[in-house]
Amino acid sequence: MRGVPEKQLLDGDVEAYLALQQKKELLRFLTCGSVDDGKSTLIGRLLHDSNVVHDDQLDALRRDSAKRSSAGGAIDYSLLVDGLVSEREQGITIDVAYRYFATDRRKFIIADTPGHEQYTRNMATGASTADLAVILVDARLGVLPQTRRHSTIAALLGIRHVIVAVNKMDLRGYERSVFEAIRQEYQPFAEKLGFASIQYIPMSALQGDNVVAGSERMPWYEGPPLLAYLETVPFARSRDLEALRFPVQYVLRPDLGFRGFAGTIASGVVRPGATVVCLPSGRSTKVARVVTYDGDLAEAAAPLAVTLTLADEVDVGRGDTIVGAGEGRPRVARSIEADVVWMNEAPLRVGASYLLKHGTRMVSAEVSEIHDRVDVTTLERHPARSLGLNDIGRVSLTAARPLVFDAYAACHATGAFILVDRMTNGTDGAGMIRGPGAHEPGASATGEGVTAEERAKRLGQNAAVVVMTGPDHVRQEELARALERRLWDDGHTAHVLEGRDVAALGVCQRLGLISIVVAGVGQASADPSAAPGARDAERVVVPSPDASIEAIVEELRARGVFRS
Amino acid sequence: MSASLTHLKALEAESIHILREVAAEFENPVMLYSIGKDSAVMVRLAQKAFHPSKLPFPLLHIDTTWKFRDMIAFRDEFARANGFELLVHTNRAPEAQGVNPFDHGSQRYTTVMKTHALVQAIAKWGFDAAFGGARRDEEKSRAKERVYSFRDRASQWDPKNQRPELWNLYNGRIHKGESIRVFPLSNWTELDVWQYIHLEKIPIVPLYFAARRPVVMRDGALIMVDDERMRLLPGEVPEQRVVRFRTLGCYPLTGAIESTATTLPEIIREMLLTRHSERQGRMIDHDEKGSMETKKREGYF
Numbered sequence A: 001m002r003g004v005p006e007k008q009l010l011d012g013d014v015e016a017y018l019a020l021q022q023k024k025e026l027l028r029f030l031t032c033g034s035v036d037d038g039k040s041t042l043i044g045r046l047l048h049d050s051n052v053v054h055d056d057q058l059d060a061l062r063r064d065s066a067k068r069s070s071a072g073g074a075i076d077y078s079l080l081v082d083g084l085v086s087e088r089e090q091g092i093t094i095d096v097a098y099r100y101f102a103t104d105r106r107k108f109i110i111a112d113t114p115g116h117e118q119y120t121r122n123m124a125t126g127a128s129t130a131d132l133a134v135i136l137v138d139a140r141l142g143v144l145p146q147t148r149r150h151s152t153i154a155a156l157l158g159i160r161h162v163i164v165a166v167n168k169m170d171l172r173g174y175e176r177s178v179f180e181a182i183r184q185e186y187q188p189f190a191e192k193l194g195f196a197s198i199q200y201i202p203m204s205a206l207q208g209d210n211v212v213a214g215s216e217r218m219p220w221y222e223g224p225p226l227l228a229y230l231e232t233v234p235f236a237r238s239r240d241l242e243a244l245r246f247p248v249q250y251v252l253r254p255d256l257g258f259r260g261f262a263g264t265i266a267s268g269v270v271r272p273g274a275t276v277v278c279l280p281s282g283r284s285t286k287v288a289r290v291v292t293y294d295g296d297l298a299e300a301a302a303p304l305a306v307t308l309t310l311a312d313e314v315d316v317g318r319g320d321t322i323v324g325a326g327e328g329r330p331r332v333a334r335s336i337e338a339d340v341v342w343m344n345e346a347p348l349r350v351g352a353s354y355l356l357k358h359g360t361r362m363v364s365a366e367v368s369e370i371h372d373r374v375d376v377t378t379l380e381r382h383p384a385r386s387l388g389l390n391d392i393g394r395v396s397l398t399a400a401r402p403l404v405f406d407a408y409a410a411c412h413a414t415g416a417f418i419l420v421d422r423m424t425n426g427t428d429g430a431g432m433i434r435g436p437g438a439h440e441p442g443a444s445a446t447g448e449g450v451t452a453e454e455r456a457k458r459l460g461q462n463a464a465v466v467v468m469t470g471p472d473h474v475r476q477e478e479l480a481r482a483l484e485r486r487l488w489d490d491g492h493t494a495h496v497l498e499g500r501d502v503a504a505l506g507v508c509q510r511l512g513l514i515s516i517v518v519a520g521v522g523q524a525s526a527d528p529s530a531a532p533g534a535r536d537a538e539r540v541v542v543p544s545p546d547a548s549i550e551a552i553v554e555e556l557r558a559r560g561v562f563r564s
Numbered sequence B: 001m002s003a004s005l006t007h008l009k010a011l012e013a014e015s016i017h018i019l020r021e022v023a024a025e026f027e028n029p030v031m032l033y034s035i036g037k038d039s040a041v042m043v044r045l046a047q048k049a050f051h052p053s054k055l056p057f058p059l060l061h062i063d064t065t066w067k068f069r070d071m072i073a074f075r076d077e078f079a080r081a082n083g084f085e086l087l088v089h090t091n092r093a094p095e096a097q098g099v100n101p102f103d104h105g106s107q108r109y110t111t112v113m114k115t116h117a118l119v120q121a122i123a124k125w126g127f128d129a130a131f132g133g134a135r136r137d138e139e140k141s142r143a144k145e146r147v148y149s150f151r152d153r154a155s156q157w158d159p160k161n162q163r164p165e166l167w168n169l170y171n172g173r174i175h176k177g178e179s180i181r182v183f184p185l186s187n188w189t190e191l192d193v194w195q196y197i198h199l200e201k202i203p204i205v206p207l208y209f210a211a212r213r214p215v216v217m218r219d220g221a222l223i224m225v226d227d228e229r230m231r232l233l234p235g236e237v238p239e240q241r242v243v244r245f246r247t248l249g250c251y252p253l254t255g256a257i258e259s260t261a262t263t264l265p266e267i268i269r270e271m272l273l274t275r276h277s278e279r280q281g282r283m284i285d286h287d288e289k290g291s292m293e294t295k296k297r298e299g300y301f
């Protein structure tokens, strides 16, 4: 019972003990190392020494250790986590194995990434949820290409804190110079990766030096052993923004009187009364309540899962994002540039179309450009025409609908996405957004106003006017509404103008809308000037009074109103 | 920002996210309710996820007909008091042939009464997603299990066809007839579950608490004589002992432990001080090496 204050428990003050336990934080970390660096031994020892291993498992461990003579009769801790060997033989895809242990201060989740062929994919998966990476280096071998690869992938996936565990120090006589040489080789390379902290720890996972207990054999090392460091390292998620990001996940409507937007706060803080904006619609409103099963909250922060009610009836649904009204708005764009980790045998190519899942939104997206591929060993970027299995490269994608996002470096939850194959439904790629795509209107905007071309691109259409004519006003209006609905459902932005509203036609045209004008009672003439403002419009369609919706849509298409 | 967030709050938020994601993306989800402590936590998390609405899916209990009587009583009252829709399914075919936990070995019995029954129920109601309360810390082979675990049309787990899971972006796309098992408690440990039950005052089956119960010692395990169907071997005489259960299942296959723990803090203390793993009480795991793996392929959790 090593990790638990046994005495306290036995003394019977369990409540006090539990109160202490409930203040624990959660730290997720990733372990990376080449085969035989001692990763399993290290994890096994952490689990063992923090009391996750029970006696029945320990008995089995002793039996199995005895069978394998490699450890010379001593307990072989690596057997505790060896559950993956047989699976590898069976050809099972294992990305990551998760292990759990806790001390009085923190609960830990280890993402243990096995396998060397699939290393990038596995590491990316494990790193996606990790706050910190432990990178193992064999003291005899020093910094290897593999070490650089692990570090680069960790950095790309946004891990900010790194521990370089220089293992097997026992085989190099616990020599300080060995450790220092490795540190000096690693440091210049790591500086290019921009980690917030790097801790170097000399250890022997096998002998237990500097894992849980300190080491008398390395008095020259003044830092903490691994576990003590893990228990105290500050890891405040600098990746989170200050500003509110709340992707709506699910709409709760238990009765007519309640309409709640359920979701997980991706960043920032939300409070009742705060002004918020719903994107991509841009409607602004106030938060009415922050609802939870345990009562309303006066304040909730990431990463809590809550339900918001809004002061106004706003049309918000799954896939929309509620954000703070102040500074630090996310980008809204259909085209994005991202670093993509490719995880499928079939390569990623320009022109291919995927389902892109970003936050709670799933949209169709096309690969518009592949810029380069990263050599994860040297950090160099090389031109590339495709990305193969385990490649990482920079890619531009164009989505069918606008995405509301931040750069991954600023906020993981609103900057990450996966790419799903339409046929196999497999998860083929994972992406980290860098910003709007080069072709996105506004990408390079520097203070100048928004152009008509930019608007047209955003809306996927050119401004146009459809003038309804015919003797029957009721029929005109019916047809106008049906057309409006049809265009809307097709993803266009169309609206009906009648009566005095027709005066606004000019403004609507400048905004890039498709305006459907109901000209007026008895208006039978085919003269577009019947609608003031239509004269100046670039694209005017005046269908015959008995035209079908289909025919009108065709006519609009022929006039180049729809941009795809 | 997250500095003040406790690990239980973080786990709770993660589980709620998973529950909502499935409810949003699947047409016909169901929650497997095993009546045990993990199920109790999972149902509470679902209540939290959809409050103030009702659960947007039913609970499903696979009843082998050999569960402890206390479990069934608890189940029915739990569903009634909370207004849950409760579905119960039993594989009747083998029962008619007299398949029982005494004659058929725990391995075969479990395959038929739990694994097959679950596959039947999923087909019968056409569920496309089923929540289960399994945790990755339960045993070594579960450590690499995904949160979304895919099953083909025959409800089989295809180990070569599991998808990488990054961030909290779960890929719920399936073809018609396929389904997924979802494990919202993946990252919880046994201690987390007990702490949460304590903190949230979640009701659990009384069998978890120590009481005088009639038991016999069989193959090194204390088996409770829960009803008249219990077959006593020659020389076995039930005796009253103060025992409790760390895990609940079919009574002839579930070993009790001697204990005087009658409160949650006492249970937690015992759990922390005990030197045996939770699954030891479950006889199915000992049957054959890698048995969990085999069961999973067949559709068991």
Ligand SMILES: Nc1nc2c(ncn2[C@@H]2O[C@H](COP(=O)(O)OP(=O)(O)O)[C@@H](O)[C@H]2O)c(=O)[nH]1
Binding pocket: A033, A034, A035, A036, A037, A038, A039, A040, A041, A042, A070, A071, A078, A167, A168, A169, A170, A171, A203, A204, A205, A206, A207
């Ligand atoms: N001398 C020595 N051997 C070690 C140490 N750590 C691990 N080993 C040995 O290195 C071998 C590979 O270790 P293992 O933990 O299985 O490595 P993994 O492949 O990275 O998981 C085993 O024979 C271990 O006993 C160490 O600190 N010192």
